[in-house]
Amino acid sequence: MGWSVMLFAAGFGNRMKHLTADRPKPMVEVAGRPLIDHARALTDELPAERVVANLHYKADILQAHLHGTNVQTIVETPDILETGGGLRNALPLLGSGPVMTLNTDAIWKGVNPLDQLQKEWDPDRMDGLLMCIPPQNAVGYDGPGNFLIGANGRIERGDGSIYSGAQIIKTERLADIDRPSFSLNILWDMLMAENRLYAMEYAGLWCDVGHPQGVTNAEALLGYRHV
Numbered sequence: 001m002g003w004s005v006m007l008f009a010a011g012f013g014n015r016m017k018h019l020t021a022d023r024p025k026p027m028v029e030v031a032g033r034p035l036i037d038h039a040r041a042l043t044d045e046l047p048a049e050r051v052v053a054n055l056h057y058k059a060d061i062l063q064a065h066l067h068g069t070n071v072q073t074i075v076e077t078p079d080i081l082e083t084g085g086g087l088r089n090a091l092p093l094l095g096s097g098p099v100m101t102l103n104t105d106a107i108w109k110g111v112n113p114l115d116q117l118q119k120e121w122d123p124d125r126m127d128g129l130l131m132c133i134p135p136q137n138a139v140g141y142d143g144p145g146n147f148l149i150g151a152n153g154r155i156e157r158g159d160g161s162i163y164s165g166a167q168i169i170k171t172e173r174l175a176d177i178d179r180p181s182f183s184l185n186i187l188w189d190m191l192m193a194e195n196r197l198y199a200m201e202y203a204g205l206w207c208d209v210g211h212p213q214g215v216t217n218a219e220a221l222l223g224y225r226h227v
Contacts, residue, residue, distance in 0.1 A: 002049030003118070004094040006087055006101040007039055008165070010056035010076050013105075015211045024058040026104040027065065030215055031224035036062065039104040040071065045112050046100075052093045053104075054086040084182040088174040096171070098123065101184075103165025107218035110204015113166045120200050121168050127196035128169045128188065132161035139207040140217035153198040161199065164206055 013025030020028065026036035036053070043051050055062050056076045063073055074090050081089055087101065098121070100114055113131045121129055132147055132155075141162060148158035169187070177186055191197035207218040219226075 002047050004050040004052070004097065004099045005043045005046070005048050005114070006090055006094060006099050007036070007043070007051065007053040007071065007104050008083060008086065008101060009036060009053045009062060009104050010059075010080055010086055011105075012057045012080075013210075017212060019212055019215070020057075022058075024055070024062050025210075026053075027058075027061055028209070028215065030107055030209060030218045031222050034065065035104050035107075035209060036065065038107060039102055040069065042102065042108070042112055042114050046114055046118070048100075050094055052090050054081075054090055056080040079181060081181045083184040084174065084177065084187055085180055087169075087171065087184065088177075091171060091174070094171075098168050098170050100168050101166070105209045105214075106165050107207045107209055107221060108202075108204060109206075109221050110202065113164065113202055113204075116200070116202070117166060117168050123170070125196075126168075126198050127173070127191045127194070128198065129167060130155070130188075130197070130199040131164045131166040131202055132199045133164050133202050133206045134161055137202065137205050138162050139205055139221050140214060141208050147199055149199045149201065153200065154192075154195055155197055155199045156192065161201055162206075164202060 009026040013020035027034045051071045053071050053073050059075045145160040146163040147155040148160040149155050207221050209218050
């Protein structure tokens with residue numbers, strides 16, 4: 001199966017402070033490479049037919065960087081659409097099947113999380129499958145957990161595992177949400193109410209790079225030393 005992958009790359013990166021004054025967050029460098037290239041490397045290992053990135057803040061910089069790659073871009077204008085609205089807006093490029101989505105502000109150490117999601121995906125039981133991180137595997141993360149995962153893999157909200165930013169999701173129900181800009185949390189709540197949202201836990205290490213200290217943490221995780 002050839003997958004469609006959505007790279008979320010439109011955010012303002014406010015938590016990054018000075019690092020995003022002159023560039024979008026996916027262009028912040030970790031271990032000598034922009035975050036967007038770390039995310040692309042994960043998609044390059046898949047049988048992905050379509051890879052799409054949504055852009056908004058300083059979109060021209062990302063467009064220039066991605067020119068000539070296999071990543072198609074779509075610019076959200078005049079307003080940013082958040083994760084749910086952004087995914088729905090990109091569906092003409094992604095197609096009608098299930099979509100893998102990946103936030104571009106994290107670094108992974110271990111097996112490819114997208115490959116692991118593919119292997120666990122069961123469309124007969126699932127309308128969504130989230131990759132979550134056990135708190136002990138989240139490098140430098142001190143926020144609350146997001147989901148409690150049951151023995152059967154179904155989830156409910158609670159201070160348990162941390163949503164990683166990687167998932168497989170069916171997109172048909174996005175048409176039922178009557179607003180232009182919205183979070184994917186709205187779709188997740190719909191799927192949880194129908195017992196169709198599942199999660200799995202990542203066995204490797206994960207680092208959120210949403211703030212300046214995250215860059216330092218991620219480079220330490222990768223064993224990178226500045227010359």
